[in-house]
Amino acid sequence: MSMILNMENDYQRFQKIIKGKIKENLRKYISNGEMIGRKGKDLVSIPLPQVDIPKFRFGNNGQGGVGQGEGEPGTPLGPGEGEEGAGQAGNEPGQHIREVELTLEELAEILGEELELPNIEPKGKKEIVATKDRYSGISRVGPESLRHFKRTFREALKRQVISGQFDIDKPKIVPIRDDFRYRSWKTITHPESNAVIIYMMDVSGSMWDEQKEIVRLETFWIDTWLRYQYKGLVTRYIIHDAQAQEVDRETFFTVRENGGTVISSAYELCNQIIESDYSPEEWNIYAFHFSDGDNWSREDNKHCAELLQSEILPKVNLFGYGQVDSTYGSGEFIDFLDEHLGDQENLILSYIPDKDAIYDSIKDFLGKGK
């Protein structure tokens, strides 16, 4: 019997349905951190409600069955055991939620389609070409330091076996010139557009966990999108209260300070990082700042505006400022920026009062195709 098994179509249609479901629910996923916890290196696992075909069937509770093993009446069964306990086809309660795995790339694609995000045109016509040496081949000549012992041994063994010099009782392998093998490399060049994101967050006493959660979600989606657009993406993290310092990702989301808020300290540090590490000609630079907008003084507001206008904005592709709801402050910074720098094309301001606003905020930040 010839195997036909035209599974590809069915599989693709299933994938399409899943993606459709994710799209449908994207707003929920975006404002819901659940997914981030399930992120692996390249995959996210997404809990998807019911993709199966509904049927009249028994509900979960009240359903019992028969099992086998030790235990007294009242002994609890392990998690999930009861579900399959009845052991009969067509009787599988409790699978309303299905885990679907997507690559981050696919997720970004869906995000892009649903939010209608334009693809980013990398800055500068000049292409940055990266070269890399890859040890991918084997050759017969080369420096001794690159000699491939195993291959050499194998060649010698082969030759000795074929020519009858190999004695199984006295297995002695002596390579001759012809047997030597060396690792060889190829130089691979590929055009690369590098990008860096500098995240800044206000960690002063007035930023609560809820606000930080919003920032965490925002950064996840921004990361996902920009990583999809740029192959080499670097992220840097700055926290600030009255002073700014660079931290790692872990610290960025967990640390908590009690001091006041001097926003310019973060902008200065951000500028320094750009100056020293990322020349604007070679890098696509993104900076995002999240705060509750409760700056120390009006003077500092002005200082920030100057820094942005003369130093940062000319260097970056995009500067995003996201303002979360202030617990007890005035939250005036966003208005101040709007008033003074509202006409700057690569400055985007977004007000994010709650988790539901994240969806639109992402659209604000990334919708310009910068």
Added chain:
Amino acid sequence: MVVTQEDILAIQPEIEEYAREYGLDFFPVIFELVDYDTMNRLAAYGGFPVRYPHWRFGMEYDQLSKGYRYGLQKIYEMVINTNPCYAYLQEANGLVDQKLVMAHVYAHCDFFKNNFYFSHTNRKMIDEMANHAARIRRYMDLYGVDTVENFIDTCLSLENLIDYHSPYIKRRSNQNGKPQPASQRPVVKKLRSKKYMEKYINPPEFIEMQIKEYEKKMKTQKKYPPSPERDVLLFLMENAPLENWQYDVLGIIREEAYYFAPQAMTKIMNEGWATYWHSTIMTEKALHPSEVIDYAEHHSGTVANHPGRLNPYRIGVMLFKDIEDRWNKGKFGKDYEECDDLREKKNWDKKLGLGRQKIFEVRKLYNDVTFIDTFLTEDFCREHKLFSFAYNRETKRYEIESREFKKIKQRLLQSLTNLGQPVILVMDANYGNRGELYLKHQFESVELDLGYATDTLQNLFTIWKRPVHIETVLEEKGTILTFDGQDFKKQTIED
């Protein structure tokens, strides 16, 4: 060691011969070696190389592939109920695995051929499935892939609403196995007559009168169908306003549901039977001394007892062995049942040697429900540590409920009756004299899953095109769930 197709062909006659010697009676078996990916595809398609296009096959394939990749499951073999019988063997199986699996396959095939519940299945189902696929592809060309696939979704949502026993009982006189569209149904039954006697035996005026009367009755009759219908799909085919292609698609889904039903109805027995025979053939005949360890490992995996779960392979084979033992020793009948002396009962042995004969008879006549009902004994439950479990609403977890024989048997039968699915009947196709469809869930003790029920009602509406209702019990109160095309309504029945 890689086992090739040639190796399989070489050992096949040996295993087949053993199986025959033991009295197994099977269709010719064709073995095919397949890699794990092909096996997963086949399994997703229910064992058939060609099925109609539908996304759920892709979903099952996805699940199976993931299960395989994470090392959670591996399918050793797959065998389909056809004549000749096709059996697929996983090519990564070792030689001992292959021998075992082949013995297993012969027993499955014997079961397909001889068990009563398979007697009405189409043994040329490979062709029929391919035929279905071709028809559905043609409809997709004509009406669009999405339209047809969506309609299939709707039909599949109702595919379990069939009468699992109808192939074996004549419930309606005009049924003839195949449904007939409403318009072609003969209204008046004529008596048989020779041609020249026709107008005397079936006078045209009388026939005319009958038709008129019938039509009048149909018009005034409030209740249709006259008695509750269990084959909801058939009822829909005959009475719902369907396009021709929809009628055909619904028929295809129904036919395939009936084809697969006996496998679900005999899972415990079928697996038990196959396991019984692979262990018998292997240990008594086919196993070389050097292969014992490999065999033991595979076999113990097959019959492993996962705590808290019932392994159909295990319970089935244990029961068959128990039956064989009881009939060998004569542990049945009035004398045995009425014996009060436990020691005497334990040592009971009349040396009848009827065991083999009995299990062959059992595999011919029983299904899982009758099998458990007849042969599950108190001693067996005790010996094999069976328990019943239930969901405890207070602690919100599944707990061992009881070790009492009666309770265990009741739970087990409950999970097997109607394949562990709710029994649903068509009560009235003209509910409220408005052409609305009224179904009834025959409530036993377990409630319907409300979320699924509402979604299914919507699908039912898609087919019936008038409001649909289902009567059931929710939170211990009689309830009618209604979907009228837009809104969903839940209404408690007042006594």
